[in-house]
Each structure stands twice: as C-alpha cells, then as structure tokens.
Amino acid sequence: MISAPELVRTLARWLSYVAMAVAPLFLRAALAVPFFRSGLTRWDGFLQLSDSTIYLFEEEFKLHIFGAEYGFPMPDAVAYLVAAAELTLPVLLVLGLATRFAALAMLVMTGVIQLVVPDGWANFHLPWAAMAISIIALGAGPISLDRLMALRFSSEGHGR
Numbered sequence: 001m002i003s004a005p006e007l008v009r010t011l012a013r014w015l016s017y018v019a020m021a022v023a024p025l026f027l028r029a030a031l032a033v034p035f036f037r038s039g040l041t042r043w044d045g046f047l048q049l050s051d052s053t054i055y056l057f058e059e060e061f062k063l064h065i066f067g068a069e070y071g072f073p074m075p076d077a078v079a080y081l082v083a084a085a086e087l088t089l090p091v092l093l094v095l096g097l098a099t100r101f102a103a104l105a106m107l108v109m110t111g112v113i114q115l116v117v118p119d120g121w122a123n124f125h126l127p128w129a130a131m132a133i134s135i136i137a138l139g140a141g142p143i144s145l146d147r148l149m150a151l152r153f154s155s156e157g158h159g160r
Helices: 004-041 051-060 075-095 099-116 118-138 145-158
Strands: 043-045 062-065 068-071
Touching: 004 043, 004 075, 004 099, 004 118, 051 075, 062 099, 075 099, 099 118
Parallel strands: none
Antiparallel strands: 062 068
16 A cells, blocks of 8 residues: 555656646747737738737837837838738647747747836736746757657667
8 A cells, every 4th residue: 555655756756747848838828819909909811910019019018128219120020920920820839849949939039028118027027027038048849840850860860
C-alpha cells in the first residue's frame, strides 16, 4: 500500500508534468488572442486596410517619448505592417511555429504600443510582456510544431 506522503509526491509530479506540457500552449494562446482580435479589425478585405486603421495611424496614434508626441514615420506602411503582424504572429504562436521569434516580435510590438498608450501598462502591456518573455524563455513546449520539427530533424541526424 502506498503511503500518504508518497501519494502526494506522485500526484505533485504528475500535476507538474501535465502543467509543463500545457502551460506553454495556454501562454501562447493567451498572448495570441488580443493581437489577433485587433488584427481582424484592421482589414476591410483581402489586403485592403480599413479607413479607420489608416486614419488611426495617420492622425491619432502618437508615440509618447520624453514628454513629447511624435507621429509614426510612413504611417500607411506602418499600418500595413502592424495589421499583417497582428494576424500572422498570433497564428504562428498558436501553432507553435517559430515561437520564440514570434513572441519576441510581439514583445517589441507591446513596447511600441506602450509608447502609444502609456496608461495601458498595468492592465494590458505588462501581462502581454510577461507572457511574451515567458514564451521566449520556455519555448513552444511539447504541443507545438516547433517540437515536431525538432524531433523530425533530430531523428534524421541520427540516421546518417
């Protein structure tokens, strides 16, 4: 018969194993959702930015740096880049493909968003940055295309 302390240790090990398997997936999804939802609002059709997106980047969005406000350089190009990134990077994250690079790009985007909306750090930007840094540190985890590719390429190397 198994003792109570051994049962607790066994359950704790099992819980840790399961959490380590699913935590990266949940982190990736949690970071992906707000960016993807924002990206969906930026388009009016295939490769056609919405008028409101163009207006925001040309007129409303300003970088707050050292107490001054600066408009985005080439706002239309930045709008396209951001709109494409807000759809592409979350998909890469959810799939677990190029995960660390996608998380790094989203961390940079979060930093820029912080400069545009300085008051959003506590409710949005800090949690997004924490998730992005965690994903960069932990990697994609076992439930990811990155892991499948690593397994595939490592098995090919052993066959030579």
